[in-house]
Amino acid sequence: MPNIVLSRIDERLVHGQVGVQWVGFANANIIVVVNDEVAEDSIQQNLMEMVLADGIAIRFWTVQKTIDTIHKAADRQRILLVCRTPKDFRQLVEGGVPISNINVGNMHYVEGKKQISKTVSVDSEDLAEFAQLKARGVTCTIQGVPTESATDLFTLI
Numbered sequence: 001m002p003n004i005v006l007s008r009i010d011e012r013l014v015h016g017q018v019g020v021q022w023v024g025f026a027n028a029n030i031i032v033v034v035n036d037e038v039a040e041d042s043i044q045q046n047l048m049e050m051v052l053a054d055g056i057a058i059r060f061w062t063v064q065k066t067i068d069t070i071h072k073a074a075d076r077q078r079i080l081l082v083c084r085t086p087k088d089f090r091q092l093v094e095g096g097v098p099i100s101n102i103n104v105g106n107m108h109y110v111e112g113k114k115q116i117s118k119t120v121s122v123d124s125e126d127l128a129e130f131a132q133l134k135a136r137g138v139t140c141t142i143q144g145v146p147t148e149s150a151t152d153l154f155t156l157i
Contacts, residue, residue, distance in 0.1 A: 014048035025146035028080035067095030086129035
């Protein structure tokens with residue numbers, strides 16, 4: 001079974017907060033960015049690679065490649081999974097990726113979304129995806145940075 005040490009929703013994917021603070025907190029040594037668009041975009045990949053400390057590996061995989069490949073991970077690989085949306089995580093869970101807890105970091109406010117915390121805004125599609133994750137036994141907590149306390153997302157929606 002893959003050693004997934006943290007699963008995080010962050011619309012920015014990998015930036016200083018994820019690449020430094022969360023990697024260190026979770027003691028991850030590899031980040032798997034799960035996003036169909038970024039998996040094909042070398043410019044975005046290069047920007048994300050720039051924030052990582054030496055010794056931290058990174059992969060850019062589609063949702064399907066993650067489902068097909070994650071179980072081949074070596075035990076020594078301490079994986080931080082990051083996706084932009086709860087839909088991506090729901091697809092991973094349905095595809096057999098062993099995820100029991102999702103750290104919800106940044107889901108930006110745009111027209112049509114409701115802000116439920118300082119850094120998380122959701123629309124009806126997001127709520128439906130979170131409900132499906134909850135039905136599959138996945139805990140979802142909002143936590144911007146490791147020094148903040150985690151809040152159960154389902155108490156806010």
